[in-house]
Amino acid sequence: MNNKKYIVVIVMWTILLQLSGCGNSENNMEERTKTDSAENILTLNEEQLRMLEPSYTSATYRDMPKTMRFNGKVDILPEYITSVSHPLGGHITAIRVVPGQVFRKGEVLAVLEDYKYVQLQEDFLMAKAQLKTAERNYRRQQELNVNRASSDRVFENAEEEYNKLRIAIRSLEQKLILADLDPTSIAENNISRSTTITAPFNGMVSHISVQKGQYVNPSDILFELVNAQGLIIHIKVFEKDLPSIQNGQELTVYTNSHPDQPLKANIMTINHYIQEDGSADVYAKFQDSPYRLALGMYLNAVVTTYKHKTIVIPETSVVSYEDKSYVFERLRQNVFRLVPLEVVSTYEGYVEPGKSELLADMDIVDRGSYDLLMAMKNKGDTE
Known part of the structure; x- marks a missing residue:
C-alpha cells in the first residue's frame, strides 16, 4: 500500500513540474508580448x-x-590617358564636345582650318599629275633603251624622276592621313581648307585646353581623353587586413549612385609599402568596361576572403x-x-x-x- 502511495506522489510531482514548465513557457511568451x-x-x-x-x-x-569592406575611388592606368594635338596646327573653327562627354571611336571632336591643308592637297595633286607624265616617260625610255635607241643615262634619269615622284606621293599621303584628310577622296574639284580631329577610341573627354577661334601649334594640347577600358579601382587596405588580400581575388564593387548594380573586379597589384596612416594601396581591374563610371568617383568594395x-x-x-x-x-x-x-x-x-x-x-x-x-x-x- 505504501509503495502505491509513493508512486501516486511521484506521478503527481511529475505532472506539476510539466505544468510548471508549460507555465514558464507561456510566461516567457507573455513577457515577450508585453x-x-x-x-x-x-x-x-x-x-x-x-x-x-x-x-x-x-x-x-x-x-x-567572411567579407571585408573597403572604400576606394576610380583611377586609371597611365597608358589609357591620351593627350590630343594636331600635327599641322591651325585655327579652331568648331569644338564638338564638352568635358565629361562620352564619345565613340571616329566621332568628331573639333574642326580646324588653315592654308597649310590647301597647300598639302595641292602638292599631292600636283605630284600625282607629274607622276603620270614621269611614268609615261619612264616606260618610253625603258623601251628605247632595250632597243638601244637611247643612252643608259637618259633612261636612268627618267627612272630616277619616276621613283622620286612615287616617294613624294607616298610621303604626302601619310601627311594627309596625319592631318585627317583622306588621300583617296582628294581631287582637283574637292580641295578642302579644313580638317577634323576625330576620337581614336571609345572613351570620355576629361579636359579641353582650347577654345573656338584659337590658333594652335603642333605642340599644343587640345584635349585630354580617357579610355574607359583603362579604368581601375584604387582602394586603401589597412595593415591588419593586408594578409587576407591577394592578386586575382575578386571584388564586388558598388557605387553610391547605383548601389543595386554591382560591378565585378579582380585585384591586379598590391603595394606592400605601408604608409603613415597604416594603409597600403591596392589596385583592381574591372572585368567589364564600366562606361557609367567617372574618373575620381568614390566606390565601396567588398572582398570575400574565407568561410566560417x-x-x-x-x-x-x-x-x-x-x-x-x-x-x-x-x-x-x-x-x-x-x-x-x-x-x-x-x-x-x-x-x-x-x-x-x-x-x-x-x-x-x-x-x-x-x-x-x-x-x-x-x-x-x-x-
Missing part, C-alpha cells in the same frame, strides 16, 4: 491564419563567407520595410511578433544576422512573412 509595443504584435483569427498559411523555420548553422560556420536563417524569412530588415517570430499559434534584424551578409539564399544568439530559440516565419507584414501594416492603418 515588452513589445502593440504595433509589433499581430494576432490572426482562424480564417486569416488559414488564408495566409505561413510556414515556419528556425536558425541553423551554415558556412558563410555561423547561425543563419533563410533569406525568404527576412522582410524589408522603410530600409530596415525584420523577421516574424511565432509566439503562439496565431500570435506573431515583428523582430528587427541586422543583416551581416547574404550568401546563396541565407542571411547571417547580427546578434544571432537571439534567434537561436525562435520559431521564425518563412513563407508568408511578407503577407504578415502587409496584414500588420493594414491593421495599423485601420486603427
